Amino acid sequence: MSFDHTKYQPFPVIDKPDRRWPGQRIEKAPLWAAVDLRDGNQALIKPMSVAQKRTFFQMLVELGFKEIEVGFPSASQIDFDFCRVLIEEDLVPDDVHIQVLTQAREDLIARTFESLKGAKNAVVHIYNATSPTFREQVFNVDKDGCKAIAVRAAEWVRDYAAQQPETHWSFQYSPETFSATETDFAIEVIDAVNNVWRPDQGQRVIINLPATVEVSTPNVFADQVELVHENIQYRDDVIISVHTHDDRGCGVAAAEMAVMAGADRVEGTLLGNGERTGNMDLVTAGMNLYSQGIDPQIDFSRMKEIVALVEEITDIQTHPRHPYAGDLVFSAFSGSHQDAIRKCLSRYKEGDTWNVAYLPIDPADVGRRYEEVVRINSQSGKGGVAHVLERDFGIDLPRWLQQELAKVVQKDAEEDGGEITSESVHRRFNSDYLSVPMGWTLRSYDLNRSNDHVQAQISIGDNDQTVTLLSGRGDGAMSALVEALNRQIGSEVKVVSFDEYSLGDSTEANAMACVRVQVGETIQSAVATAADTTAAALQAILSAVGRVERGSEQLTVNS
Template sequence: MSFDHRKYAPFPTIDKPDRQWPSKRIEKAPLWAAVDLRDGNQALIKPMSVAQKKRFFKLLVELGYKEIEVGFPSASQIDYDFCRALIEEDLVPDDVHIQVLSQARQELIERTFESLKGAKKAVVHIYNATSPTFREQVFNVDKEGCKAIAVKSAEWVRDAAAKQPDTEWSFQYSPETFSATETDFAIEVIDAVNEVWRPDQGQRVIINLPATVEVSTPNVFADQVELVHENIRYREHVLISVHTHDDRGCGVAAAELAVMAGADRVEGTLLGNGERTGNMDLVTAGMNLYAQGIDPEIDFSRMKEIRALVEEITEIDTHPRHPYAGDLVFTAFSGSHQDAIRKCLARYTPGDIWRVAYLPIDPHDLGRRYEEVVRINSQSGKGGVAHVLERDFGISLPRWLQQELAMVVQQDAEEDGGEITGERIHRRFNGDYLNVPAGWTLRSYDLHRADDGVRARISVGDEEGATVDVEGRGEGAMGALVDALNRRHGWQIRVEAFDEYSLGDNTEANAMACVRVQVGEQVQSAVALAADTTAAALQAILSAAGRVAASEAEQPARARA
């Protein structure tokens, strides 16, 4: 098997030193044309039925598309029947143009107009291939012959439309394979077509410039579009449209640069379904505008519904990393990413300009939940674990405990090799930190202020059953309890870290305390919830001490084993 790059030639660049598009910016949405029901449909292994097309058409209308290509009625009976159903069942809103495609042949154009009888607004789209490859190798015509095909088909369209004056007609012409055509020749053909249709006399005309196959970088395509924009006759009376494909993975970029270069209209499909690598994705293109503060004039808030219908009808799964629509596009597993997202979300106030790290748009705008944003695996860090506990369970932890819990969760994730759910993190937190060891529940406490500090009498035991009273003294309640435990167990407890919090009114407990203690070589941490901060602090110390005692009891057993 050979792999020889020398069999390919680089696509020529455009010599246009006065190009204007690089300094332009898109400030409003172009006119969108959805071609899912024709261009997208012809790329499916199992083309859509009339019933499926009706469902898809209904969705496109609800989303806000005003120009919808509904089929190729002269080439497909299903497309013909669907077109008739839309008209006869009055399924097309008054402000929506239905668009149909036809080859540049008289009998096919006549059949196309027959399918549109009674339509309120319709776009008839004709095309012929204009590139050297097609002229020389496929159709064996010279430039004049190629131009004559376009002109004759334009005449047939004009004459057929005149016989159905009750319909508001738009004429659309595509020099198919425009991106691979000499631009000056494409302009020559476009001008010849416009001389037939005379947009300057009131006929609505769309000149569509297809990257039928994407053969160049997007900047070259933008140069080609700008040349057409600057040089065709009747420019102020026509709409320039682009129809890009994704052979090089740049369909959206090419369309965006084309709009900067003068295009008024963009054709594409939802989620990019189409031949080969697909059509320009209307979802990505529209949401790219939205993320720049520009109204795409299409409602993408129903993203899950859009995706579900497209997947059901096309039988094509959406990649989990597909821009804006994929399952994982707002998901962060990386610890540093999670920490940044958590901090930014904590500062964000509705009504502010959206400035959240790693999230170009607010997932809520697409009907997504913040629960989907931060998910935990072995790559996650303290910020992600802390965010999940705060988000799902309302538990805020001090930084030192975030780090400690994150290491425990990471070990679990590495052992499992997969994602750790929020419920599992919560269970691990409860088991390792919040659960009170048997026999170490704070039953009661009595504190007295004395000259030498605080004297404490503390009752410890199980929830039900026998209790043990311990006494001690210290600078505060915690110090007195530590002194009491040291006296009773012969320990030297050192409190390494301590944080306490008052909780909101919507929680059963009013206070939470987090503590880390060291006894000899042992370090144990614990968290406690209680009715007040003093009780929470004392219970946290007792829980940590209980873990020390349990560990000491296990050591002789392990030695004997």
């Protein structure tokens, strides 16, 4: 089997040295048209039923879409019936236009207007293919014949609409395969259609420019759109729309550049469902605006509900890395990413301008929890481990202990081969650092200060065991305990690192102490919580030493 690139030719670029769109900036949302119920529906293995279409339509209305393509009623009885349900049951709000598609044939146009009888606001969308491939190989017509098809269809639409004056009509024309059509010819056909519809006399007209198949880089499509924007007649009275596909993976980019080039309106589907690689994704396009501080005019705050409903009706699963909507798009497993996110989130205050590393938007804005952001696997580091303990359990650890615990958790993740939950991290923290070795529980302590020294009497042991009494002298309670342990166990004890924290009101303990202790040649860390900082510090030292001594002969009881 050969992989022969020579059978393909590069798409020609546009010779337009005066292009202006690269210097433009999108400052407001375009008009959106959701075509899920027509273009998206025809791409499904199992097309939607009337009931499913109704549910989907209601969601689109709730999200804020004002133009919704509801079907191809001349080609599908289900689509015809759905139009009648929407109209007869008065399901279309007064500010929403329902849009239907039809081919440029009189019988199909007549059937289309029949399906819309009684509608308040409706868009009749006609099309015919204009590219050389379709003219020469599919329909066998020349340019004049192709243009005549469009003009005759425009006349039929105008005349049938006049028979139903109770409806506020919008007319839409698409030179299908526009992106593969000679731009000057596309403009010629568009002008001919507009000469029939006369948008300058009050008729609302949408000229839709489809990248029916994406054949070039997005900048070339933008050049094509800008040429139409600059050269068609009646430009001030016409809405220019674009309908991009994702064959090259650039559907959103092409639509964005087209808006920069003069387009007023964008058609697409939620999550990009559509034929081949899909339609332009309305979620991505809208959220891209949102991330730049621009109101997309569509409410995507219920992202999980949107995804769930689209998946249920289309039977297509959303990729976990789908922009803004996927399960993993706000999740960080990398240690360096986690550390940066944790630090930025700790500085962020409600009302601040959002500026958090690796998160282009606040996940909470689309209904995601911060609990989903930092997740632990073998690629995670101290920042991620520290974040989940702080986020889920209110435990704040010193840097040295973060690093130590992260190595333990990373080893667990490597052995497990998958994701480690925050509960697993917490269990590991409790077992390795917070649990008290048998016989080493602090029972009581008594401190007597004399001049610059503290004399400490400390009792340790479990409830059902003999109590061991330790006595020592030092500059403070910790040094007094260390002095007592030095004499008692016969090995030198040193506190290498020590940090203590006050705990919030939500915990029974009031203080937490973290220590790293050297016993002879052995280093051991431990954490303890208690009612006061002194008790927490003493217990942490005892736990660390107890872990080293575990298995050794028990201390002799002082009498």
